[in-house]
Amino acid sequence: MREIKIFIVVAFFTGVLYWGVEPFAHTQLHPHVESPDYTFDDVKGLDGTKGDAKAGAEIVAANCTACHSIEAVGFPPLMDDATSAASYGVVPPDLGSSGKIYDANYLAAFIKDPASAAKTQHKYTDGAVHPMPSYNWMQPQEIADIVAYLQSIAPKEMTNKEVYQDACQRCHSIKYGDFYGGSMAAKSDVSKYMGKTPPDLSQFIRSRSKNYLHEFINDPQKHLEGTAMPRVGLTLDAETQAIAYLEEVGDSKKAQRESLGGPFLAYLVIFAIFAWLWKTKIWRQVH
Amino acid sequence: MAEIKESFFSAEGLEKRLNGKKFWKTMMTEYWIPKDINFLWAMGVVLATTFMILIVSGIFLLMYYKPDTALAFDSVNYTIMQDVAYGWLFRHMHGVAASVIFLIIYIHMFTGIYYGSYKKGREMIWISGMLLFVTFSAAGFSGYMLPWGQMSYWAAAVITNLFAGGSLEAYGLVEWIRGGFAVGDATLTRFFMLHVFLLPIVIIKLIVVHFYTLRIPHVNNQSAEDIDYDAEAEKYLAGNKKESKVIPFWPVFLSKDFAVLGLFFIFYFYLVFFNYNFAMDPVNFDPANPMVTPAHIYPEWYFLWSYETLRGPFFDMFGMKAGDIGLMIFGLAQGIFVVFPFLDRDPDILPAHKRPKFFIWFWLLIIDLLVLSIYGKLPPTGANAWVGFYATAAFLLLWASLPFITKSDAKARGAL
Numbered sequence: 001m002r003e004i005k006i007f008i009v010v011a012f013f014t015g016v017l018y019w020g021v022e023p024f025a026h027t028q029l030h031p032h033v034e035s036p037d038y039t040f041d042d043v044k045g046l047d048g049t050k051g052d053a054k055a056g057a058e059i060v061a062a063n064c065t066a067c068h069s070i071e072a073v074g075f076p077p078l079m080d081d082a083t084s085a086a087s088y089g090v091v092p093p094d095l096g097s098s099g100k101i102y103d104a105n106y107l108a109a110f111i112k113d114p115a116s117a118a119k120t121q122h123k124y125t126d127g128a129v130h131p132m133p134s135y136n137w138m139q140p141q142e143i144a145d146i147v148a149y150l151q152s153i154a155p156k157e158m159t160n161k162e163v164y165q166d167a168c169q170r171c172h173s174i175k176y177g178d179f180y181g182g183s184m185a186a187k188s189d190v191s192k193y194m195g196k197t198p199p200d201l202s203q204f205i206r207s208r209s210k211n212y213l214h215e216f217i218n219d220p221q222k223h224l225e226g227t228a229m230p231r232v233g234l235t236l237d238a239e240t241q242a243i244a245y246l247e248e249v250g251d252s253k254k255a256q257r258e259s260l261g262g263p264f265l266a267y268l269v270i271f272a273i274f275a276w277l278w279k280t281k282i283w284r285q286v287h
Numbered sequence: 288m289a290e291i292k293e294s295f296f297s298a299e300g301l302e303k304r305l306n307g308k309k310f311w312k313t314m315m316t317e318y319w320i321p322k323d324i325n326f327l328w329a330m331g332v333v334l335a336t337t338f339m340i341l342i343v344s345g346i347f348l349l350m351y352y353k354p355d356t357a358l359a360f361d362s363v364n365y366t367i368m369q370d371v372a373y374g375w376l377f378r379h380m381h382g383v384a385a386s387v388i389f390l391i392i393y394i395h396m397f398t399g400i401y402y403g404s405y406k407k408g409r410e411m412i413w414i415s416g417m418l419l420f421v422t423f424s425a426a427g428f429s430g431y432m433l434p435w436g437q438m439s440y441w442a443a444a445v446i447t448n449l450f451a452g453g454s455l456e457a458y459g460l461v462e463w464i465r466g467g468f469a470v471g472d473a474t475l476t477r478f479f480m481l482h483v484f485l486l487p488i489v490i491i492k493l494i495v496v497h498f499y500t501l502r503i504p505h506v507n508n509q510s511a512e513d514i515d516y517d518a519e520a521e522k523y524l525a526g527n528k529k530e531s532k533v534i535p536f537w538p539v540f541l542s543k544d545f546a547v548l549g550l551f552f553i554f555y556f557y558l559v560f561f562n563y564n565f566a567m568d569p570v571n572f573d574p575a576n577p578m579v580t581p582a583h584i585y586p587e588w589y590f591l592w593s594y595e596t597l598r599g600p601f602f603d604m605f606g607m608k609a610g611d612i613g614l615m616i617f618g619l620a621q622g623i624f625v626v627f628p629f630l631d632r633d634p635d636i637l638p639a640h641k642r643p644k645f646f647i648w649f650w651l652l653i654i655d656l657l658v659l660s661i662y663g664k665l666p667p668t669g670a671n672a673w674v675g676f677y678a679t680a681a682f683l684l685l686w687a688s689l690p691f692i693t694k695s696d697a698k699a700r701g702a703l
Contacts, residue, residue, distance in 0.1 A: 261561055283542070
């Protein structure tokens, strides 16, 4: 069985080469980071405080709707996107879904001090300030009430695309989401205050692994220290939905690829069997 | 010219005009191949088939690809990958075949080295094969540029810059190759031309030459036995198929090739559907951006060993700059395999296991190329840089010792 021995030698060296330039190289090129943390314990958010949605409604009307729209409960945006982007540097998000897509603990910490919750203090030096002011003068109970109110008005279900639009699209375009219509452009040009235009996310599902996306979105500083991208505090569910949208857009043929692969290989196995049988028949005449 | 009276519209008339039966005999049923072979002898047909896959999938890609820096990335990643029916399949087939064909080329090449199929009349096969390797490398490199991703751009920038020749500072040459001061639209369009026109034509011609050069000295066999083809063919045709040491190309040799192809296809299409990132680097799914250098720049796996000889000497030596020494070794690495038949001083054709010192040399070379390939992808810092340095030194020593080692084997055998 010399042929089998030769095959083992060839397969062994091919395997070592593959291991070296793929899995091994990737462990060296992409250092391991800690797993994502969806409790956001590092910031003191709610700290166990229970909020009251009713009280929260009044606080939100008095403090938040001057800049933020909440269309679902009758607070329309006061300016169009272009004007508000020009005034604030970024379009303030509609708060309708905030209670669903952001972790409650994170949301409370963010209201208190946006830059430190987002881990972007390094971008606000020399007098630059985060577009949203800190509400650290509020009582913890009031902040908890706001969070409770936002949770009470949030939709129960959202599509992957809606999550993407609320969580990512204010800064990131994803042009393959609507290649010919152009509706998936970033809502505001944040290049001035971010330092550069955040990348288009159309192919991020191919250029970054799912695991990397989870680690990165959960805490961008872990993989890219000093990046302007804020930690946005998505819940695991919201993050999974946002990544699912990246996959729907960037790898839209995945289902077709995976369902075609099996039958294709099965056909080739049949071909290989018949080819070997034919070869055996022919070679019997000469051996 | 002998006049042909049979009608053009009859089978007999066509046969008279084309001489198809004679042609079929010469090329197929009476083209004699040794019987004492193993599956490694099927790699030629596997390569020809993979090249056909590249051509056919390439034609489909060519219908939608746009060689323009503003359009290239989206034409590949949106139009072909998401919009066109089964465009993704053709791209995956093309990208994976381009990578796998190098694996088969290396197996084919080292089979030739192991069994001594490059000397004593077979030099032309070896040289035409190495020319094919060089043109395939150029085709791989130019094709990698076309999706205009980050790795396309930066690999193009790094590799075209090599033509400056280090301290020679031949920047006029680099600009001439790029069509500008930096890699840009002109570079993309000319590499597109090379990839879809000039290089495929050269490859097809070289394949014809490669087959032709093989015809006269005949295919080598597992024990490198010198076969009297006329006598053995006569035996075969007389019906002594079992005693004859030869088999016809069709159907005997090709039946084995098809069997091997069957297994190869399973392997190849498994990669196409389920494991393609090794051939389609994720970094290249970021659009080219001259303002942002990727954290790590590395070539495709099949260039890594020679790339590492470029980086190996990382400090100045012998009054020369590290970069210049690297460039010289890199240049040597590109050409050294071509002169293999002339570095081997052993007058006999024998498989490596019958040449004790050469046998060790062969496996040391394989191991050294593996080390160079693996470290060629890693950042050249700390211990990695030293591994690269010593592996490059070992590479040079191996080649320098080849004439002596082969001579010594021959002397021990009493052949010299």
